[in-house]
Structure formats: structure tokens, C-alpha cells
Amino acid sequence: MIGRVIAGRYEVQAVVGTGGMAVVYRAWDRQSSRMVAIKVLRPEFEQDQEFVRRFSREAEAAAKMSHENIVNLLDVGKEDNLRYIVMEYIDGKTLKDLIRQQGRIPADQAVRMAIRTLAAVDHAHKNGIVHRDIKPQNILVDQKGTVKVADFGIARLKTAQTTRIDDKQNSALGSVHYFSPEQASGEVADEKSDLYSMGVVLYEMLTGEVPFDGDTAVSVALKHVSEEPRSMRSLNGSISRGLDEVVGRALSKDADKRYQTAAEFAGDLRKALTRPKGGFVTYPLTKEEQEKLREQKRRLLLKRKKRLRLMSRISAAAVGLAVKDAGFKPSAEYAYSEDAPKGQVIRQSVAAGSRRKQGTGILLTVSAGSQWVFFEDMRGRTLDDARNALIELGVPEERISLGYVASDQPPGAVAGQMPEPGWITRETDVQLIVSAETVKMPTLTGLTLEGAKALAEANGLIVQEVQEGYSADAPAGTVIAQSIAPDAPVAVGSGITLTISQSRETMYYPAASYTMVVPLDQIEVRLELTSPSGREFDGYVGTLDKGTHRIELSSTEQGLHTLREYLDGVLMAETKVMFE
Missing domain, CATH: 3.30.200.20 (Phosphorylase Kinase; domain 1)
Structure with missing residues (x-):
């Protein structure tokens, strides 16, 4: 050849x-x-x-x-x-080669590479493709450190394919060390199988070892199905607890307990960099667990309501009558109590046995019940159903706010919630994130501010903020950047930020453009520049959604500048940019 x-x-x-x-x-x-x-x-x-x-x-x-x-x-x-x-052609090496050379990849570098790989996996999944063979040998790293996922040779597009393990030849369709439990069992691999394999890859990057090994393919496959992996911290004590917890969830045997999307996995990896002590990883309840919990809560609520109504009538009313009969003028205030049921008097302003003039006022403090309620997983429920459930729990309506996003849920359904499911107080501010009708983000760059506003409003969008920037060739007063990339799906009613070219008058500013990839929605982006003279300044600061963005930059100096790309405060890349 x-x-x-x-x-x-x-x-x-x-x-x-x-x-x-x-x-x-x-x-x-x-x-x-x-x-x-x-x-x-x-x-x-x-x-x-x-x-x-x-x-x-x-x-x-x-x-x-x-x-x-x-x-x-x-x-x-x-x-x-x-x-x-x-x-x-990728001029570089495989991630497997990198692991063999270094033994372990430093945590910050490993997480950055994993986030980029997950961005690629997310793109494949959204195009209806399951890779089914995610492993370090199929992840290429070029000379600049950019990762590229390769080899979709056993990818599943529309029809299901089963996994074959041949112990005689010690080979498999796919690579057994990176199999998901369902692949190892011969079941159909879906998107969550790729995320399990990505968890294995990250485990190996951080520890230098795969979580399961054995003499034969079948023995390794059985371990994926039946054994729990060792904590990464037992192999590498420098790994943070937060990162260990993230990989632990990715390697869950139960696919429903794993990360459900690549974006969700990447989101927790970013948290691990800023919250090394962990405690933020949550496991979703299965549908059966959710239904069982909902039924238990419903029965408990009905039982408690009956008991509280009775207690309220007996305790508060009886005490009020007794106080009146004693010649006092009662008034009441309500306070949460973890000990006394709702309606029971827990304090009084005049001590028992005290003597006062007839008609003296007395303040009774009445229990409003426990301040703690269980905030269920509302995703998939209609907005009215979710809001009514919160009000029924005793969360004040003014504490409930709404946000709208583009999502896979039908319009009007709850797509997310803050805080996450769990115990909250009745005074907690709750936000229900509702799936909104979506439109394609129009291209606003090149338009005047008035024209951009008109086009945005015609698509049901709101220009919330306008900031100034510099462009080497754009006329003054025209849009040179937009916070949401063109053609990206965006919820109707969303606010956007526009950057308008500032008049240069007679001064010339050297300029350059920088193209970057944002792996997730609503990422805080900061491009920090160091000029040839050593001056450090921010070339761009803003919030961008997932996609490829071309950002115009300017400087007061010509020549080669160092650019550092930060995503949510994490350094993701450092490169050189020429300003001319």
C-alpha cells in the first residue's frame, strides 16, 4: 500500500x-x-x-x-x-499512549480533557449515535492538547446491536475493560453506556489503572456486572473527594443512577474543580422509587392533615377559651416547631400561675408545624401540578419563581428545579425551570442596534443588555457579538446580550478574532490577554451558550499576545493570538 x-x-x-x-x-x-x-x-x-x-x-x-x-x-x-x-489527520498520540507515558494525568488536565470528550459524546448522542467503544485508544490528543474522538466503527445508529464476548479469542465487539454492565451482559448499549465507559476512561486517567482487570475477557466483564470499583482515592490520595464522587456515579451499575446526559456529567466535573470537598453529587430516584415516595408522602400528608385539624381545634381553641374564661385578652402568633404539632400552643407571654388584672393581654405562640418539607423531583410534571404541590406543602406562593429554558420536555412541563430534590424549609426560595416554546436564534451580528432589537423582538426574544466593544472592520454602532450563538435553540422570552462596535474616532486599535467552543449552556467565559509589553487585561467577559463562537478582540498594542481561556473560572486553554 x-x-x-x-x-x-x-x-x-x-x-x-x-x-x-x-x-x-x-x-x-x-x-x-x-x-x-x-x-x-x-x-x-x-x-x-x-x-x-x-x-x-x-x-x-x-x-x-x-x-x-x-x-x-x-x-x-x-x-x-x-x-x-x-x-x-491528527498529528499527535492516543490518550492511551499519554497515560502510558505519564502514568497518571493531573486532575485539572484530566477534567478539562474529559469535558471536551463529553462535548463530543453529547454531539453524537444528539445526532442519534451511540459510540459503544469509548476508550483511551479511540481518543486522540494533538500537539496543542486538543482531544478528538475517533473510531465509530461499532456505533449504533437506529437499530439495536448486541454485544459479543468471545473468551476463546479473548476479544470482544468493543473493549471489555471499558464495557458498561449492560454491554457485558449482552444487552443493548444506549447513551448511558457511553457515559459509563467515559467514567472508566477518567478513572484510568486519574489513577493509571482501569477499575477492573482479569485474565480473560469474560472475567473482566463479570466484574463490571457484579463488583464495585475501588475508590480512586485509595489509589491516588491527591484526588479530591468531589472528583471521586463524580466518577463513582458515572460507574453506577444501575443505568438509571448514572448521569443521564453527557452535559450533566460535564456539569458535575466542573463543580468538582471548585468544590473539591464534594457533597454535590445526587443520585436520581428510579420511576418506581419516585412513585413509591409520592404515595408515601400523599398518605402521610392526608393523615397529618386530619390529625392537625383535630389538634388545632382542640389545643388552640381550647386554650383560647380557657384564657378568656380566666379574664385575659388573648392574641396569637405562629412559629415553626419541630416538636409540637401544628395548632398547639408552645409559649405564652404570661407565665402559668401569675396573677394579672382582668383584661390583661396575653400573647400565645402557636406551632405552625415543622418548617421542613420534602421537595420532590418535579421534572416532567406540568407547571400547575408542580406549583400546586409546593403550595400544598406549605411553601408560600411568593417563594416560587419561574425560569424558562429550551429543553427536551414538552412546552409547559417542568424541565428542572432549584434546589435539587430533597428536604427544604418552607422559607426556601424555589425556582421551577419550565420547558418553553423554542425558536432558532437569529443572526444579529452586522445589524444596527435598532435592527437587532427589532429582529430579536420579532422572534420573541428580549435584548436585556448592550455593551460596547471594538472591531477592526465593523462600522460603529453595529452588532459585533451576541451572547447566544446563531441557530441555537432558545426559549421564547429569553434575554440576550449584544456587543456594539464603539466609534474609534481617529484612534486605531490593533484587533484579532478568536474562535472558541463552549461545551455547555450558560457558561461564564473570560478571555484574559497579556500584551507584548506584559500588560494583562480582559479581552472578553460574558455568558455564552453551547456552540462555536467567534469573538472579536482589541488591544492598544500590536504583536503576539498570550490568550488564556477560562470557562466558569477554570483555565481551559492557553494560546497565542496575533493583533494587527
Whole structure:
């Protein structure tokens, strides 16, 4: 193959990787004058329909995706009996090679790489693709440290595929050390299987070891099903408790207890960097557990209401009559009590046995019941149902606020809540996050402020904040940046921030643009710059949603600047930017 020219344009130069069904070559693309990678199906599998189907499935899966952290597909073809896939060439190494060289990846670096990998996994899942073979060997790291997910050879698109473990050959469809329990049991792998595998990858990055090992594929698979992994902290004491808890949930045997989306997993990883002591990881209740808890609460509430009504009538009313009969003028105030039932008098302003003039006032403090209530998981319920449930618990209506987001839930259903499900006091401020009708975010850059406001309002959006910035070529008074990327789904009624080009008058400011990828919604972004003279300043500060953003930057100095990219206060990248 070395020296062969495929399709009249791809000049094969060297082997860069081999696998069970294919060989990957480095090649020079004469047409585009760049290096590419070509995956070629092994000749012995040309007549094997299963391998041909898997090879075609990889091409189909890759064609459905375009993401900064996924190896992009460039071409697919067949020449004579040679089937091939052309992909972008990544000059770097696999994450497995990196782990072998370093032994362990520092926690901050490992988390940053994991968040980027999860962004790629999230993109695949949203395109209906389950990778099913997430492992360090399939994660490439280029010279700049950028991660790229590769090898969708056994990805599942629409039809379910089962997992095969062949102990005689000690091989498997997928890689047994990174199997989810359901894959190890021969069941269908879904999105949560990829997240389990990602948990195994992160475990290995941080400790240098996989959570389960054995002499045969079957023995390792059985451990995934029946054994609990050792705490990472027992292997590496420098790992924070928060990070250990996050990986622990990702490796849950029960898929319903794991992270349900890649975005949720990435969100807790970000928390682990700022909350190393942990305590923020929560496990969702199963549907059966939720229903059982709801029924228990309903019965307890009915029983308690009956008892409290009776106690209230007996205690407060009886005490009031008794006080009146004694010649006092009673008044009442209410206070929470963890000991006395609602309606029972717990304090009085005049001590028992004291003598006072007839008609003296007496203040009775009456129990309002416990201040603690259980805030259930409201997700999926209608807004009216969730609000009524909170009011029935005794949460004042003025304590309930609403937020609206674009989500997978039907419009009007609760998509999230703050705080998370659990015990809260009746005085806790509660926010129900409701799934709203969504629109595609229009492109506002290049428009005047008035034009941008009109277009935003026509789409049901609100311009909440306008800030000034500099652009090398945009006319003064036009929009040069928007807080939500064009074409992104956004809830009707959402507020957006626009950056308007400031008039330069006669002063010229060197400028540059920076393209960045935001992996999750509502991320606080700060781009810190250091000029050639050593001056440090913020080039951009704002909140951005998930997507690719091009940000215009300006400086008072020309030349090469150092740019540091912070997401939610965490340094994610450092690079050089030329201001001209």
C-alpha cells in the first residue's frame, strides 16, 4: 500500500494504526495539499458482510457529525476491491499512549480533557449515535492538547446491536475493560453506556489503572456486572473527594443512577474543580422509587392533615377559651416547631400561675408545624401540578419563581428545579425551570442596534443588555457579538446580550478574532490577554451558550499576545493570538 495513489489523489505514505478490521494510513491529498488519514478495510474482510456493514456504519455515523472534538470525515469511496474512509489527520498520540507515558494525568488536565470528550459524546448522542467503544485508544490528543474522538466503527445508529464476548479469542465487539454492565451482559448499549465507559476512561486517567482487570475477557466483564470499583482515592490520595464522587456515579451499575446526559456529567466535573470537598453529587430516584415516595408522602400528608385539624381545634381553641374564661385578652402568633404539632400552643407571654388584672393581654405562640418539607423531583410534571404541590406543602406562593429554558420536555412541563430534590424549609426560595416554546436564534451580528432589537423582538426574544466593544472592520454602532450563538435553540422570552462596535474616532486599535467552543449552556467565559509589553487585561467577559463562537478582540498594542481561556473560572486553554 505504501506509495499507492488512491482515487488519483491520496498518496499513501505510512501506516499509523492497525485494528481488527482495518488499517489506518497517513496520506498526502494532492488535491487539497494537506495530510489526511485513510482507514482501509482489510482485504480478508471484503467478502464478510458483517465487517463491510460495520465499516459502512462508521462512515454513515461520521457523516452525520461535525464537531471540533470529533475526527471529521472528508471522503468515502471504493476503488477496485479497496474500501476506504478519508478523515482529518491528527498529528499527535492516543490518550492511551499519554497515560502510558505519564502514568497518571493531573486532575485539572484530566477534567478539562474529559469535558471536551463529553462535548463530543453529547454531539453524537444528539445526532442519534451511540459510540459503544469509548476508550483511551479511540481518543486522540494533538500537539496543542486538543482531544478528538475517533473510531465509530461499532456505533449504533437506529437499530439495536448486541454485544459479543468471545473468551476463546479473548476479544470482544468493543473493549471489555471499558464495557458498561449492560454491554457485558449482552444487552443493548444506549447513551448511558457511553457515559459509563467515559467514567472508566477518567478513572484510568486519574489513577493509571482501569477499575477492573482479569485474565480473560469474560472475567473482566463479570466484574463490571457484579463488583464495585475501588475508590480512586485509595489509589491516588491527591484526588479530591468531589472528583471521586463524580466518577463513582458515572460507574453506577444501575443505568438509571448514572448521569443521564453527557452535559450533566460535564456539569458535575466542573463543580468538582471548585468544590473539591464534594457533597454535590445526587443520585436520581428510579420511576418506581419516585412513585413509591409520592404515595408515601400523599398518605402521610392526608393523615397529618386530619390529625392537625383535630389538634388545632382542640389545643388552640381550647386554650383560647380557657384564657378568656380566666379574664385575659388573648392574641396569637405562629412559629415553626419541630416538636409540637401544628395548632398547639408552645409559649405564652404570661407565665402559668401569675396573677394579672382582668383584661390583661396575653400573647400565645402557636406551632405552625415543622418548617421542613420534602421537595420532590418535579421534572416532567406540568407547571400547575408542580406549583400546586409546593403550595400544598406549605411553601408560600411568593417563594416560587419561574425560569424558562429550551429543553427536551414538552412546552409547559417542568424541565428542572432549584434546589435539587430533597428536604427544604418552607422559607426556601424555589425556582421551577419550565420547558418553553423554542425558536432558532437569529443572526444579529452586522445589524444596527435598532435592527437587532427589532429582529430579536420579532422572534420573541428580549435584548436585556448592550455593551460596547471594538472591531477592526465593523462600522460603529453595529452588532459585533451576541451572547447566544446563531441557530441555537432558545426559549421564547429569553434575554440576550449584544456587543456594539464603539466609534474609534481617529484612534486605531490593533484587533484579532478568536474562535472558541463552549461545551455547555450558560457558561461564564473570560478571555484574559497579556500584551507584548506584559500588560494583562480582559479581552472578553460574558455568558455564552453551547456552540462555536467567534469573538472579536482589541488591544492598544500590536504583536503576539498570550490568550488564556477560562470557562466558569477554570483555565481551559492557553494560546497565542496575533493583533494587527
